[in-house]
Amino acid sequence: MKEKGIAPLVVVVIIVIAAVAVGGAYLAMSGGEGNGNGGGNGGGNGGGGGVGDATSLSFTVDVTVEGDTETLYFKAKNIGSPNVKFRYEGTFEGEEVKTILDAGENKYWMWSSTTGWQDISGFFDQSYSAYQEALSGYTTQLSGWTGGDWTYTDPTTGASVRIYEIQVNPSLPDSLFQPD
DSSP: OOHHHHHHHHHHHHHHHHHHHHHHHHHHHTOSOOEETTTTOSOOOSOSSOGGGOSEEEEEEEEEETTEEEEEEEEEESTTSTTOEEEEEEEETTEEEEEEEETTTTEEEEEETTTEEEEOGGGHHHHHHHHHHHHHHHHHHGGGOOSSOEEEEOTTTOOEEEEEEEEESOOOOGGGGSOO
């Protein structure tokens, strides 16, 4: 790693860990006030089974606060096993960021538009618990999902949250969980 890129990378890692942890906790504590496209109507993109029983998940989240919308793309594979893998993509503080965490390999990678892919496995332990907490928040929030979009307004912040393109047990290639 070049010395020049270390400080900005550490800041981005901290922001991403915080965003992942806060996002999962935020969803878990929102109380399940959501609904699936007007009460659960509409077709899902997933492959059967409930979100809580999923071994893989893929979905997109839009969070809108005061007219500003942030979009996060989430994918997880081998859920419930020691070899769980996560991939998050989104924009954090104006920076496009992708993260991959592979629990089976104890590896953690981050890509940003300024640094490219970097191995940040030194942050694995802190990040793993944040990713697990986020996954728990998402599965708790989506426990009543039966198809279509899942939308709700958080009663404490007023944020509008839309979870969509939900796929339960999609076939996710291992290459998705490796740096490009």
